Amino acid sequence: MGATLGALRGSLTFSRFYVTGDIPDDVPGTTLKRIRANAFQPLSPDDEKNEGAGWANIEDPFDTDLDHEKVFYNEYVCLGLRLDRWVVPGPLLKAHLREAEQALLAKRGLERLGRQAKADLKTMVVRKLRRQLVPSLKSYDVVWNLRTNVLHLYSQSERISALLDDLFKRTFKVDLVPESPGTAADRLGLDAKEARAFAGIEPMMLARLEEEAR
Amino acid sequence: MELLDLIEGRRFMGREFVVWLWFESEMQETNLHPTGADPVSMWLEAQITLVLEKEESRLKGAIPASSPEAKEALRQGKLPKEAKMRLVRGEREYAWTLKADSLGLSGLKLPTQLKKNDEKHEVFYERMMLLEDLETSLSALYADFVRMRLADPWDDEVVPLIKSWAHGEKPDAGAYLATKRAVLGEKRKKKR
Structure with missing residues (x-):
């Protein structure tokens, strides 16, 4: 596996999510068991499915024996979303x-x-x-800031976002809302007048009328 | 509003945000003052991609947003899908590509001081702190844009100025800043 660019090194490419719902007060104290239960399980050649995903150590995707020290960095929950696939040429x-x-x-x-x-x-x-091959392995850094409840997934792939959504909800029993222009605006605490304007907003047109008429 | 509508039905606001940042940066000679955050210097550079449905203009150069072609693309109704940006806050300098439809950042270079051989957790904490600082600035700028975009003067006062700017004219910066102060100043007062 090549060196990853993500939370720990290199330039950063990511998608942001807001963690919402019933977030426990003590995430480290209440979720480690479920994180371990959703740790990555190696693929078997006899599996019907072609791929499998689960949590791994953010620093080492081959390490799936997760403990407190490997996952909780002060106010951050740090995990590797490991995805293995059988690729038969x-x-x-x-x-x-x-x-x-x-x-x-x-x-x-x-x-x-x-x-x-x-x-x-x-x-x-x-x-x-x-049986003659090894599965391809990829791991994507996931960092959840427990102070702001903003989560960074170090990928912009919709497929990886969908995998994260499924695994994260299963593990932490909370919701993930993807950041987008609309969800970011909605979180600003719009007043009633702004909320009405937001509900009926239309794209702005920069072409002038005389050009539009041509 | 349903989440799907909130996401898919409002993606155009990301493209308009980039236009507004571009306009703001040119009107204020890159010196931006986001509400509730430190002042920053910010501009578009190196590459900008503008689209209208399947038509795309990808412009490269030192500051392609200043080129006549970029404004021409705006006049054709194209809006930025992605743009490379640079932001300076104090002594810290950041560069990245903003994906307008998702507000996602890619290829973000952080002004890190620690090296990879330093204590690994310290390197991580420094990176997260620098990232959070940048996101604070960007979130404050986006909040200002949304407040402006949803306020009454947007259609009658701001859009004509942006159109005039897109047509290569010199819009009345004083009028724009007065409108902005009126909208954002009122919000600040309400917050108190």
């Missing part, structure tokens, strides 16, 4: 599948395989190939 799969298909046809004395037989064969070949 297409040409390799194709070549092995063709070989397995021909062997099966010869064994059964058939000319063609049915759809189900082909699917079963593919599953078998994929599992066999997985």
Whole structure:
């Protein structure tokens, strides 16, 4: 795995979220057990799913034996969102599948395989190939500031945001609201007049009327 | 308002925020005074991408936002989708790309002092403190924009000035600042 750019080093690229809902007063004291329960579990070649996600040490994605010292840095909850995927190269799969298909046809004395037989064969070949590979590993830094309840995910991928949303809610039993122009404005404590204007806001037009008429 | 509408239905405000920052920066010669936060010097630099539906203008250069092409793109109805920015607060200097639709920051360079070989937790705390300082400035600027955007004078007084600026004219900076003081000053009084 290459060096990550995130909370600990390098330039920063991130998405922000607001942590809302029933946030415990003592997050370190009440959540470590659930963090450990949602720690990353290694993939098995026989898994039906192609990928798996869970928490890891922010400093070392291979370390999933999480304890207080590895997760809680003063007012920050620091975690690695580890995502492993089986990536079987297409040409390799194709070549092995063709070989397995021909062997099966010869064994059964058939000319063609049915759809189900082909699917079963593919599953078998994929599992066999997985045993010769290691899953690809990526880890994304997640830092939750307990004082401001702002969370930074060091990724701007929507897919990784969705994974975080699922894992975070499952672990901490709180909500995550993604920062966006609308949610950021909504959190400003708008008065009644501003709230009415906000509800009916329309995009501004910078072209002048005479240009629009052309 | 439903969360989905709040997010998807208001994304254009991020693009308008970048236009406003750009306008503010040019009107005030980069010296911005966000309400409730320290003054900063801020400007757009290096690259700006403006879009209207599928049409895109990507401009590069030292300060592409000052180029006639950038204003021309605004006049065509294009708005900034992303822009590289630089902010100086005291002795600290930050540079990043702002993604307007999400307000996400990418490639943010922090003015760190500690080196990676220093005590690792200290390096982390320094980075988080510097990041929070920048976010305080950006949040205060965004709050000022939203207050201005939702106030009565926006359509009748501010938009004509921004249009005039986008058309390469020299808008009345005094009139703009008076409007801004009236809107934001009133908010400050109400807060007390």
